[in-house]
Amino acid sequence: MKIGFIGCGNMAQAMIKGIVEAKWIQNEDILVSNRTSKKLEKIKDLYGVSTTTDNCVVAKNSDILVLSVKPKIYSLIIEEIRDVVKADTLIVSIAPGITLHQLETQFIQTHKIVRCMPNTPAMVNEGCTAYVMNANCDNTNQQIIEKLLSCFGIAASVDESLMDAVTGLSGSSPAFVYMFIEALADGAVHEGMPREMAYQFAAQTVLGSAKLVLASGNHPGICKDQVCSPAGTTIEGVRTLEADGFRSSVMEAVIAASRKSKGE
Numbered sequence: 001m002k003i004g005f006i007g008c009g010n011m012a013q014a015m016i017k018g019i020v021e022a023k024w025i026q027n028e029d030i031l032v033s034n035r036t037s038k039k040l041e042k043i044k045d046l047y048g049v050s051t052t053t054d055n056c057v058v059a060k061n062s063d064i065l066v067l068s069v070k071p072k073i074y075s076l077i078i079e080e081i082r083d084v085v086k087a088d089t090l091i092v093s094i095a096p097g098i099t100l101h102q103l104e105t106q107f108i109q110t111h112k113i114v115r116c117m118p119n120t121p122a123m124v125n126e127g128c129t130a131y132v133m134n135a136n137c138d139n140t141n142q143q144i145i146e147k148l149l150s151c152f153g154i155a156a157s158v159d160e161s162l163m164d165a166v167t168g169l170s171g172s173s174p175a176f177v178y179m180f181i182e183a184l185a186d187g188a189v190h191e192g193m194p195r196e197m198a199y200q201f202a203a204q205t206v207l208g209s210a211k212l213v214l215a216s217g218n219h220p221g222i223c224k225d226q227v228c229s230p231a232g233t234t235i236e237g238v239r240t241l242e243a244d245g246f247r248s249s250v251m252e253a254v255i256a257a258s259r260k261s262k263g264e
């Protein structure tokens with residue numbers, strides 16, 4: 001089996017790293033194309049994958065074909081490759097806001113199409129991907145797509161109506177989390193902590209807190225209450241976060257990203 005990527009940017013590189021490390025298929029059976037060659041040279045040097053600047057070479061030879069370019073050039077890319085994609089190739093879209101129906105109408109043949117929303121923590125095997133398949137896909141296709149997505153984290157099948165919310169949450173919120181880590185560190189730097197130490201402590205604290213929510217199965221509020229001693233230090237911080245609209249602000253960010261994905 002050959003897996004192709006058209007576009008070798010941040011998200012494709014994260015997915016390729018996971019597939020290579022999972023040792024699912026031979027590295028040379030990962031085919032990657034990109035507009036320019038610099039990223040291709042880097043990824044070929046790193047993993048020995050097959051690279052080209054000709055998108056049609058990848059499209060023609062792939063059993064699974066991931067369209068990993070920006071949404072605004074999806075139509076252009078589909079127009080470029082649609083005559084050469086094999087009828088039984090499983091097409092994987094990772095673009096926000098582009099529906100299965102839109103994808104089906106842009107291809108000439110009746111293809112098996114999967115709409116996914118991955119995220120960049122795939123780079124460290126901690127990705128979180130939701131997917132929905134079109135009606136042409138069968139159980140075998142689902143097993144293959146689960147296997148692919150599990151190479152770099154967890155995968156969950158969702159109703160297509162949820163894909164925009166997924167984009168706002170797991171797709172986009174890594175950026176919000178990095179802003180949170182930066183802000184936590186800045187607070188500690190303000191109080192005199194060296195910057196490198198502040199980033200390490202902030203990131204480890206976010207990692208550990210997330211692991212505790214997942215491992216305990218507790219409501220996040222219970223985990224929060226376990227940190228807040230009566231009349232202690234933490235509740236002082238909680239008070240200022242509430243006064244500054246922290247939770248509302250985070251909710252608004254997820255809603256804004258979801259709405260953008262919906263095209264609103």
Ligand SMILES: NC(=O)C1=CN([C@@H]2O[C@H](COP(=O)(O)OP(=O)(O)OC[C@H]3O[C@@H](n4cnc5c(N)ncnc54)[C@H](OP(=O)(O)O)[C@@H]3O)[C@@H](O)[C@H]2O)C=CC1
Pocket residue numbers: 006007008009010011012033034035036037039055067068069070071073094095096117118119120171
């Ligand atoms: N980044 C993220 O966190 C996530 C991204 N996505 C989605 O993944 C997709 C890719 O995003 P991302 O990786 O971040 O974007 P990048 O900008 O990092 O990568 C896009 C790549 O597409 C290449 N490209 C541009 N035009 C062409 C072309 N005509 N033919 C072949 N390759 C081309 C670019 O090449 P060049 O460098 O030469 O311009 C670039 O390497 C998008 O649809 C995005 O919405 C989904 C989930 C999360």
Ligand SMILES: O=C(O)[C@@H]1CCC=N1
Pocket residue numbers: 096167171172
């Ligand atoms: O910002 C974006 O549009 C993409 C989709 C989700 C994450 N990055």
